[in-house]
Amino acid sequence: MTVIELRNVSKTFGNRKILDNISLQIEKGETMVIMGGSGCGKSTLLRMVIGTLKPDSGEIFINGRDITRLNEDEMNEVRKKFGMLFQSAALFNSMNVGENVALPLREHTKLNESIINIMVKMKLELVGLTGFENLKTSEISGGMKKRVGLARAIAMDPEIVFYDEPGAGLDPIVASVIDKLITDLSKKLGITSVVVTHEMNSAFRIADRITMLYQGRILEIGTPEEIKKTSSKVIQQFISGSPDGPIPLKRSSADYLKDLTGG
16 A cells, blocks of 8 residues: 655756656555665655645645645644654753653643653653653763654654654664664554665665665665665665765766756
């Protein structure tokens, strides 16, 4: 069953075409990783799927409903089925850990406090932070903040969770822990996950499928094994991190002008 579908989606900022005729389907329960270099359109795509940015053309369907036609109130109702883990975790320093996780429940439900407190404990337990409710956000590490952010993202039992660079700023071991949590939660809760990242090791660990973006277009979609074996020189250079290849280390002013104008 298709949960998210983009049909011929394009977006331009000024003279620069960020996304060019993107079509993509994401199935229920799968983890789709959106990859590509800086400026390839990953974050723009994510913003359009969560409804904070409208495409210039094309359609975006969530559970069969075209969200490009919804007003803000209607979109807010759709977002109640979403969870979001931001790159910086985006916790509120004025709240403790438990209060951060409880925030969406207090904002969007009429549950009494005793039920909310039980749900907070359950979500923190799922991310390995049992008993951390009363700690201040200043008292926990960056990796723990990401886990608190993840507990908040799943607080309302969402159908879909979006991740924006979940491993950013973390050491390799902690990043692996976050990857394992993403995989475990997707399996245990049946969540559809959309992960925006440029970390190849992370993508290969967590993805059911990977979508590679390049210059605003989909270069290839496939399983981690298919992506590893691709004949695309651009993707192979991205995987290896080599400075030599189709993506040049040194670029001329004409190259940059081409990027800016979409030419």
